Amino acid sequence: MKIIKLDGITGIIIILILLLILILLALLSLPIIALVVGIILLYIIYLKTKNKIHKIIKDLKKKKIKIEDKSECGEIEIKLAKKIDIKSNDDKNNIKTNNDKNNLNNTKSNNKNNNNFNNENNNDNGINLVEIYGFETVEFINYLLANNFKIKDGILYYNNFKVYPIYKKTYPVNEIIKLYEKKPECDKIILGLKGEPSKPKFIYLIPIGESKGRMSIDELKQYEYKF
DSSP, X not given: OOOOOXXXXXXXXXXXXXXXXXXXXXXXXXXXXXXXXXXXXXXXXXXXXXXXXXXXXXHHHSOOOOOOOOOSSSOOOOOOOOOOOOOOXXXXXXXXXXXXXXXXXXXXXXXXXXXXXXXXXXXXXOOBHHHHHXXXXXXXXHHHHTTTOEEETTEEEETTEEEEEEEESSOOTTOEEEOOSSOOSSSEEEEEEEEETTEEEEEEEEEGGGOOSEEEHHHHGGGBOOO
């Protein structure tokens, strides 16, 4: 076995060469290390961004449900989808025929009821209140007539004050109630709100001088009236 001794200048030169090679190798590996670190960082950023994007898409897919307050006791009616059976052409024709008959009977019945209603609500001077105020408002007027209101020549009176009746079935979305376009010639406005026209849930008696074409629910609260 031959033993080579590194001493003196030769040994120093060889050691320096080895150190230089190691340094060069380290410098050459730096881009690779930086690339690996960069890939890892990009992957982490991708995971975080992916979660946020999925959350945004999920929020966008959510449907906004608008519930209109038509109930009197805070109840909400939810209608579920029903299974639709496939019917033959004969069944469809029979259903269509029955529906046509029912619609015709309903139309005749409604016309009869409307004629009777119109006749009952003509005053002694032959004034048709339905044509003046509309069907639902006349039902509201009938409710008022049962509570010490009077009508004469198509004009509603309460304690000798001329009263203009208005009925609204529901709150609007913005809670602003439209009372009139042009201020009516009367002393007071009586507003029936929610419930049925034959028995409104809320009643507001508003002096005409304090009324506005559109009033908010908060404004109307001070004029709430109970029999």
